[in-house]
Amino acid sequence: MHYGLLMSIANMLSNGINSIVNSRIGTQIIMALIEIIAIFAVISVAVIILVYMERRVCGFIQDRLGPNRVGPFGILQTVADMIKLMTKEDIIPKKAHKILWGITPMLLFVPAALVYAVYPFGDGAIFADVNIGIFFVMAVMSQSVLMFLLGGFASENKYSFIGSMRAVAQMLSSEIPMAFSILAVVMITGSLKMSDIVSAQSNAWFVVLQPLAFIIFIISMIMETNRTPFNLVEGESEIIAGPFTEYSGMRWALFFLSEYANLLSAAILTVTLFLGGWHGPLLPGVFWFIIKVFIVIFIFMWISWTYPRTRIDQMMSLSWKILLPLALLNIVVTGIGVYIYKWMY
Amino acid sequence: MQGKGLLVGLGITIKHFFRKKETVQYPEEKLPMPETFRGGKLVLDEKKCIACKMCSMACPNKALDLTVEIDENKKRHMKKYIHKSGRCLYCDFCVEACPTKAISWNRDYEISCYHKDELTYDAVENNRKDDTHE
Ligand code: SF4
Ligand code: SF4
Numbered sequence: 445m446h447y448g449l450l451m452s453i454a455n456m457l458s459n460g461i462n463s464i465v466n467s468r469i470g471t472q473i474i475m476a477l478i479e480i481i482a483i484f485a486v487i488s489v490a491v492i493i494l495v496y497m498e499r500r501v502c503g504f505i506q507d508r509l510g511p512n513r514v515g516p517f518g519i520l521q522t523v524a525d526m527i528k529l530m531t532k533e534d535i536i537p538k539k540a541h542k543i544l545w546g547i548t549p550m551l552l553f554v555p556a557a558l559v560y561a562v563y564p565f566g567d568g569a570i571f572a573d574v575n576i577g578i579f580f581v582m583a584v585m586s587q588s589v590l591m592f593l594l595g596g597f598a599s600e601n602k603y604s605f606i607g608s609m610r611a612v613a614q615m616l617s618s619e620i621p622m623a624f625s626i627l628a629v630v631m632i633t634g635s636l637k638m639s640d641i642v643s644a645q646s647n648a649w650f651v652v653l654q655p656l657a658f659i660i661f662i663i664s665m666i667m668e669t670n671r672t673p674f675n676l677v678e679g680e681s682e683i684i685a686g687p688f689t690e691y692s693g694m695r696w697a698l699f700f701l702s703e704y705a706n707l708l709s710a711a712i713l714t715v716t717l718f719l720g721g722w723h724g725p726l727l728p729g730v731f732w733f734i735i736k737v738f739i740v741i742f743i744f745m746w747i748s749w750t751y752p753r754t755r756i757d758q759m760m761s762l763s764w765k766i767l768l769p770l771a772l773l774n775i776v777v778t779g780i781g782v783y784i785y786k787w788m789y
Numbered sequence: 790m791q792g793k794g795l796l797v798g799l800g801i802t803i804k805h806f807f808r809k810k811e812t813v814q815y816p817e818e819k820l821p822m823p824e825t826f827r828g829g830k831l832v833l834d835e836k837k838c839i840a841c842k843m844c845s846m847a848c849p850n851k852a853l854d855l856t857v858e859i860d861e862n863k864k865r866h867m868k869k870y871i872h873k874s875g876r877c878l879y880c881d882f883c884v885e886a887c888p889t890k891a892i893s894w895n896r897d898y899e900i901s902c903y904h905k906d907e908l909t910y911d912a913v914e915n916n917r918k919d920d921t922h923e
Contacts, residue, residue: 505802509812750802751795 449728450569479571483560491704494741495522501745532693537599540690544598549691549698552591555584556702556709563712564638566722566730577638578626581713582619585668588706589615592677595699596687607686610756611670611677617763618667618674624771625657625664628778629717642721649720656774658718660767662743665710667763670703671744673751674759711740822896827879829897831872833912837891840865847886852876867913874900875908 457478462471496511496519503510511521536542562577564570574580589612596608630636632653633644644650651658667674677686685691688699715721715736724732754762813820822828845853856869884892892912902908 501806504806504810507805507808507811509810509814746799746802746806750798 450566450730454569483557483571487557487560487705487708488701490708491701492522492526494704494707495525495700497741498745501742502749505746505749526697529697530694534694535690535692537601537690539600541598541600544594545690546695548591548595548598549695549702551594552588553698553702553705555587555591556705558584559709562638563709564642564716564721565733566728569730570639573637573639576636578630578636578641578717581709582623582626585706585709586615586619588702592687595691599687599690601690603683604687604689607677607679607683607689610683611687613756614667614670614674614676614759617760618664621660621763621767621771622664622668624768624775625654625660626717628654628657628771628774631775631778631782638716642716642723645720646723649718649723651718654718654774654778656770657778660771660774661718662714663767664763665714666744666747667759669706669710669744671707672748673753675748675753676756676759679753707741707744708737711737711744714740822898826896826898827881827884827894829895829900830874830910830915831870831883831892831912832895833867833870833916834891834893835867835913835916837889838867839889839891840867841888843886843888844883844892847882849880849882850876850878852878853883869914870912871909872912873909875905 454475458471458475461474462468465471465474499521500510500518511518514520514524536545559581561571562574562580564573592611592615593608596604596606596611599605629641629650632650633641635641635644670677678684678688679686683689688696691699715733719736719740722729722733724736727735840855840857842855842857845851845855852873854869854871854873855867856871858866858868860866884890884894
């Protein structure tokens with residue numbers, strides 16, 4: 445069987461460990477631990493890069509330079525900010541439900557990290573290639589809405605609570621068009637498995653076959669990740685930082701971390717579903733994967749720093765009155781297309 | 790067509806992304822101040838100054854404290870030209886009042902200091918310092 449670069453490294457590693465430990469179960473446990481650490485390493489390194497990238501892209505679009513003082517080209521700025529956040533005073537609101545309030549930031553990180561288990565990073569490099577892959581992603585991703593609600597509720601602050609209600613409204617209405625746009629991809633592939641979806645795109649990327657689904661998916665992904673123009677969960681002048689209003693220091697950093705982990709997973713999903721995953725000429729799959737993910741993230745940032753934010757009612761009517769009917773129409777058209785295709789061949 | 794504006798917007802931002810940046814890298818680069826900028830320290834041209842004290846009389850805030858010396862030829866010299874910049878409004882009345890255009894601003898905007906008395910300085914003494922410097 446043909447394997448990509450990442451998979452060969454993993455095989456070499458597990459052979460090496462096997463020769464040292466000399467037991468199958470021991471090797472598997474150690475490999476599982478390494479894989480878990482790898483996921484967290486990928487997320488934290490990516491977040492550090494993404495925060496830096498976000499600020500630089502934002503600066504460049506606004507004719508500024510962005511952070512460029514700490515370290516060469518300012519790449520250590522995020523690290524410095526993290527240290528600052530960690531050393532800050534930990535303020536707990538007097539009336540908050542302490543336990544709920546305290547565990548929310550950590551809980552929010554769980555679904556954000558969990559979805560990485562089923563992403564195909566390269567040829568064969570997928571932690572768990574479950575046969576309901578994409579379904580799993582959607583199910584786990586929509587859990588984060590619970591934490592937003594929990595955080596807002598436990599803070600005992602009206603702004604937090606309004607913010608978390610908004611988060612719920614927004615995420616529920618973005619998930620439905622998103623699910624229907626993904627369904628179109630699944631209909632063509634005939635499988636929910638992530639590796640099947642990627643290998644189905646070895647000839648033609650789904651962005652060519654499903655342009656409408658791609659656009660709907662991108663818009664609903666921006667809503668799902670709470671980015672401008674749909675960052676209604678926050679709003680300095682009306683509900684301050686929404687559900688995060690009462691959080692500070694390290695706890696707030698965890699919210700921030702999962703926000704960017706979600707952004708990364710939105711980009712990975714876009715690449716996997718519509719842009720051919722790790723497929724690409726010459727370079728090993730994983731490089732193509734990284735390049736594509738960064739291009740998609742750049743597009744997300746480009747969109748955020750271009751448009752002003754919408755009102756909540758505008759966002760809701762966009763998703764229920766425009767995106768949902770379009771996604772349904774797309775499914776009908778795809779269904780007919782698939783039927784004709786099968787009838788012809 | 791509806792939605793065209795969205796693409797136009799994206800076009801504008803990407804153009805700005807590649808455009809020259811406006812940021813001035815402050816401590817290394819500094820913007821030159823315009824001719825009319827009022828600020829910094831007063832520079833006294835002692836050759837032009839006739840020690841008439843018109844400047845201190847024009848000052849609404851008594852920020853100028855001048856000491857005039859008369860030499861043996863009955864010629865007036867400025868001995869001390871104290872500018873209490875902590876009291877100064879930077880109204881430019883002193884500069885306007887001067888009949889010989891002997892004072893001007895050095896247009897330095899980095900004038901913050903740690904101690905109150907650093908705000909007061911003697912322009913004549915500053916001239917001496919500059920001389921020994923050269
Ligand atoms: S600028 Fe105005 S306040 Fe300052 S020294 Fe001159 S006249 Fe006085
Ligand atoms: S008004 Fe001008 S000439 Fe007269 S004392 Fe002041 S600086 Fe000198």
